[in-house]
Ligand SMILES: Nc1nc2[nH]cc(C(=O)O)c2c(=O)[nH]1
């Protein structure tokens with residue numbers, strides 16, 4: 001039994017301590033674990049090394065193809081848990097890729113941890129494994145809008161969105177590239193009765209300049225709709241780098 005993780009360097013799993021850069025817990029010290037693989041393919045994905053392996057021709061703006069051997073590492077659950085424990089934080093953020101694709105193994109891994117509040121970053125298309133779900137304190141759900149390039153029927157699954165809307169642990173974090181993207185957010189919010197205080201708008205961008213420029217027009221939109229603005233603190237601090 002094992003988990004497939006992303007790597008920082010070939011053979012070195014992406015498990016690290018950092019400040020949560022996005023969403024409701026931004027600014028808090030946490031340990032992060034990044035799992036490999038995703039069921040979506042966003043054209044602007046900043047972690048394409050978790051899914052766009054050689055032979056995968058789904059469109060991505062950088063058109064990079066990653067060598068699978070250098071960018072994945074398989075570890076058993078006890079090894080992953082021990083590495084997380086060794087970093088000494090009391091919060092864990094599980095991200096990817098799409099971490100819920102490995103829900104059963106994640107449940108076994110999380111059960112081995114002591115004293116961690118668990119937060120999951122998800123694209124919102126996959127139901128949490130029933131053994132994992134009770135161990136999770138917070139879901140940061142990021143449904144992908146049209147500008148992600150994913151077919152809507154794959155990216156936006158109505159039953160899943162309804163389930164997240166009904167779960168007070170879930171905050172919706174929408175990646176916004178253009179002011180017009182807000183129309184899609186408002187339609188989803190209305191369709192699933194998502195309270196505005198559980199909606200965060202986050203600028204798309206992997207550079208400080210892009211994020212700041214987009215935040216300038218995004219802030220008044222958040223204010224007008226009673227929604228929250230999310231920054232991407234780690235990009236300002238460390239740039240678009242692995243293990244940060
Ligand atoms: N510091 C930091 N915060 C993050 N919040 C969400 C992240 C992600 O890649 O999912 C992330 C990340 O990669 N780094």
Ligand code: SF4
Nearest residue numbers: 038041042045097123
């Ligand atoms: S859902 Fe997340 S990890 Fe998957 S392709 Fe989109 S941005 Fe990347």
Ligand SMILES: [Mg+2]
Nearest residue numbers: 046047095096
């Ligand atoms: Mg990221």
